[in-house]
Amino acid sequence: MKKKYLFALLMVFMLWACQRSHKNQSRFEANWESLRQHPTPEWFRDAKFGIYAHWGPYSVPRFRTEWYSHWMYVNEGNPEYTSQDEIYQHHIKTYGTLDSFGYKDFIPMFTAEKFDANEWAELFERAGARFAGTVSEHADGFAMWDSQLTEWDAMDKGPKRDVMGELAQAIRQHHMKYIATYHRHWLYAWFPTWDSTTDASRPEYAGLYGPRVKPGDFVYPDSHTPDSNRYYPLADSAFNLQWLARLKEIIDRYHPDLIWFDNKMDIIGETYRKEFLSYYYNQALEHQQDVVATYKFNDLAEGTAVLDVERARMSEAKDYPWLTDDSIDWRAWCDIENPEYKSVNRLIDTFIDIISKNGCLLLNITPRADGSIPEGVRERLLKIGDWLRVNGEAVYGSRPWKIYGEGPTPVTEGHLSEENNPDNTSEDIRFTQKDGNLYVFLLDWPGEKVRIRSLGTAGNYPTQPIQTVYLLGNEQPLEWKQTKEYLEVQLPNQAGDYAYVLKLSNCL
Numbered sequence: 001m002k003k004k005y006l007f008a009l010l011m012v013f014m015l016w017a018c019q020r021s022h023k024n025q026s027r028f029e030a031n032w033e034s035l036r037q038h039p040t041p042e043w044f045r046d047a048k049f050g051i052y053a054h055w056g057p058y059s060v061p062r063f064r065t066e067w068y069s070h071w072m073y074v075n076e077g078n079p080e081y082t083s084q085d086e087i088y089q090h091h092i093k094t095y096g097t098l099d100s101f102g103y104k105d106f107i108p109m110f111t112a113e114k115f116d117a118n119e120w121a122e123l124f125e126r127a128g129a130r131f132a133g134t135v136s137e138h139a140d141g142f143a144m145w146d147s148q149l150t151e152w153d154a155m156d157k158g159p160k161r162d163v164m165g166e167l168a169q170a171i172r173q174h175h176m177k178y179i180a181t182y183h184r185h186w187l188y189a190w191f192p193t194w195d196s197t198t199d200a201s202r203p204e205y206a207g208l209y210g211p212r213v214k215p216g217d218f219v220y221p222d223s224h225t226p227d228s229n230r231y232y233p234l235a236d237s238a239f240n241l242q243w244l245a246r247l248k249e250i251i252d253r254y255h256p257d258l259i260w261f262d263n264k265m266d267i268i269g270e271t272y273r274k275e276f277l278s279y280y281y282n283q284a285l286e287h288q289q290d291v292v293a294t295y296k297f298n299d300l301a302e303g304t305a306v307l308d309v310e311r312a313r314m315s316e317a318k319d320y321p322w323l324t325d326d327s328i329d330w331r332a333w334c335d336i337e338n339p340e341y342k343s344v345n346r347l348i349d350t351f352i353d354i355i356s357k358n359g360c361l362l363l364n365i366t367p368r369a370d371g372s373i374p375e376g377v378r379e380r381l382l383k384i385g386d387w388l389r390v391n392g393e394a395v396y397g398s399r400p401w402k403i404y405g406e407g408p409t410p411v412t413e414g415h416l417s418e419e420n421n422p423d424n425t426s427e428d429i430r431f432t433q434k435d436g437n438l439y440v441f442l443l444d445w446p447g448e449k450v451r452i453r454s455l456g457t458a459g460n461y462p463t464q465p466i467q468t469v470y471l472l473g474n475e476q477p478l479e480w481k482q483t484k485e486y487l488e489v490q491l492p493n494q495a496g497d498y499a500y501v502l503k504l505s506n507c508l
Contacts (some may be wrong), residue, residue, distance in 0.1 A: 025285055030271070030278040035304040038281050040321050041290030043177065044258070044306070046397045047130030048355050049388075050362045051381070052181055052260075053120075054333040056138050057106040057158060059369040063090055066334035069103045069140040073192045073200065079214065102199030103140065103191070104208055107152075112159035115371025117166035121174040123373065127381035128388035130396070131258055131362075132171050133179035136164055136250055139186030139262075141208045145253065149245055152208040159371075168254045177257035179362075180250055184243055185265050188235045189213040211239055232267055240272045247276050251283050256291070260308065260325070260362065263296035263415075277304060294323055297415075308362075311418040313350070315411045317357040317404040324354050326418060327364040328377055335366040341376045344383045348498045349424045351384075352441045353411065355395060356404040356430035383498075390473040391501045394439035398432035402461045405430035406454050407443070429454075433508055438463060440502040445494050450502075455487035463507045472501040 028034050058066050064087055065071065071087035074080050095101040124132040137143050145164035146155035154163045168178045191200040191209040200209040213233055235243070250256065259280060265273065277293060277300065284291040293305040308323040327333045328347070330340040351361050365377050388395060407428030412420040426444035429452060433439065442450060454461055469478045469489055479490040489502060 027285065028278045028281040030274040032274065032301040032304060035274065035277050035281070035301070038277075038304065040306060041292060043290060044131075044292045044360065045321050045399070047177065048360050048395050048398075049127075049129050049351065050131035050133075050177075050179060050258075050360065051124045051127060051129040051365060052132060052179060052362060053134045053365050053367050054138065054327075055134055055367045055371075056140060056142055056144060056334075057103065057110040057369075058138065058140060059334050059367065060106040060109045061091075061094075062335055062337050062369070063087065064336060065332050066138065069138075070190055072103065073098060073195070073198060077195060077197065078192055098198040098200075100199075102205075104199060104205055107142065107158045110158040110369055112154075112161065112163070112369070112371040114368075115159065115161070115163070117163075117170040118173075120167065120367075120373070121170035121176070123378065123381060124171065125174040125176060127385040128392065129176060129363075131177035131179050132167075133181065133256065133258075134163065134167055136180040136182055137246065138183045139190045141184070141187045141190075141210055143246065145250065147246065147249060149242070149249060150207050164250070164254055168256070178254065179258040179260060180254065180256040181260040181262070182247065182250070183262040184246060185235065185268050186262060188239055188267060189233055211236065232264065235267050235269070237269075240269050243268055244272045244276055248279060251280055255283070255287060255289060257289065258292040258294070260294045260323075261296070261299065263299060263310070265295065265299035266297075273300060309413075309415070311416045312414060313354055313411050313418065313421065314357045314359060315413045317400050318359070320358065322359045323362055324350075324359055325362040325364065326350070327366070328380060329366055330419070332366065333364055335368045335374065339366065339374070339376065341380060344380050344387075345498050346423060347380065347384060348387055349428075349443045350418075350421075352430050352443065352499055353405075353424075355398065356400060356432060356441070358400045387496070387498050390496070391499070394432055394434070394441070394472065394501045394503070398434040398439065401431040401433045401438060403431065403454060405441075406452070436506050436508045438504040438507050440504065442500040442502070445500065446491070449488055449490050451486040451488050453486045455482070455504075456485045457482055458484035463504070466504050466507045468505045470503045470505065471495075472503055478502075 028038060054066050058069050061068050068087060072091040075085050075088045134144060136145060141152060143150055143153035145153060146162035147153040154161060164180065171178045187210045192198055193200050193209050193212045194214040195201055199205060280291060280293060294308040295305050296308050296310060306321060306323055308325055311326050313324055328341055330342060354361050367373050409422055409424050409428050424443040426446040428443040430441040431438060440452060455463065466482065469480045471478060471492060473495060474492055481488050
């Protein structure tokens with residue numbers, strides 16, 4: 001009884017301290033200096049792994065890419081025409097001309113009849129995710145929530161359900177943080193609203209297709225691509241206001257723990273970007289909630305939110321937390337006819353490399369238009385979850401060690417660079433640390449023994465005397481010896497198919 005009483009007192013004190021810390025935090029002003037005072041919450045650094053889904057009307061055609069909504073309109077009459085009009089030709093052949101069947105006509109076909117938010121959330125939890133959600137609005141202008149700001153939303157059209165509301169509730173019931181991703185800034189000049197030969201030019205559809213903007217009429221360069229000849233318009237004040245209003249509606253209705261942004265957000269006026277951050281952070285203060293916002297490139301000021309890299313990694317560890325967003329499919333972000341899913345081994349090795357360098361992974365999956373999750377996706381998520389149930393103590397709540405690892409396989413940095421990174425080998429090793437323990441990830445099975453050169457007594461990164469070495473999932477201590485050049489560990493019979501983790505107990 002005494003232990004229970006002391007535990008209850010401790011819980012009350014922690015709750016009081018948490019409330020006090022939020023109350024003592026001054027409100028954030030809409031300037032970069034103030035916004036830099038917002039800390040990255042520990043839950044994010046501890047969580048490591050999140051899942052989200054590209055899912056919307058663009059899932060209906062299942063052809064090539066989630067950018068179908070854009071490329072279906074690109075032909076010889078479009079300034080972006082490059083003679084690569086495969087999607088346009090496919091659309092005309094399959095659905096008809098763009099004045100008779102435009103993107104809006106996919107929305108009634110996006111019925112989501114098999115969508116079960118609880119089933120999704122249960123799968124995400126079994127996969128080991130600690131935060132999850134879906135795209136709230138892609139570049140296509142279709143809102144996946146019950147919006148009061150537009151009729152082009154999932155409650156009024158298509159599924160006729162509050163997709164985000166259902167997922168937010170289910171994800172939180174399954175003990176995960178809820179996230180929303182936001183891509184609306186891409187809508188500006190996404191559709192050919194100037195082209196009278198398409199349905200995108202009709203005023204009655206402006207709420208979906210966006211304002212009348214013609215690419216090529218502006219001289220704002222794509223700052224994210226060196227020497228690019230592509231140009232983007234800066235959004236006008238009306239679009240800026242709508243962009244901000246929808247974000248505020250998402251915050252007020254669903255209180256996401258993390259809001260993720262696609263790149264090109266710098267077409268939105270800086271005033272509106274700062275107002276978003278201050279509104280989000282202040283709402284979180286009022287609700288005693290620790291939240292995260294992410295950004296790409298220079299879309300937000302450094303230190304005001306978490307940097308995200310798309311289909312990319314870092315070549316070295318960083319002294320700040322960061323995020324990778326990547327898709328389970330090499331070829332696309334949404335469901336397509338012929339997916340090329342990454343192997344479980346590749347996904348796990350990439351994840352380990354990321355967390356060893358102070359990053360987290362947000363993995364995109366590709367549900368079908370009806371709301372079902374393809375078996376190839378489900379199978380991979382469940383195998384990741386199985387691996388995490390054995391090795392999760394080296395992942396969740398861990399922090400980078402003095403060095404991220406060793407081995408010959410290089411990592412190329414840069415936007416969309418993941419395809420340039422080769423698979424890891426048995427010589428590639430990564431490290432994390434937690435609670436005085438050092439965890440050593442072997443990214444492939446090395447055989448009867450492994451030599452870890454970074455842990456030799458003459459190395460640049462000495463540890464405290466090693467007490468015991470275990471292989472996670474195996475209760476028996478392993479035999480080992482330490483020389484000036486390396487730590488050598490004798491391994492048991494191989495168990496499992498993916499990365500393996502040694503635990504060096506109480507050596508830090």
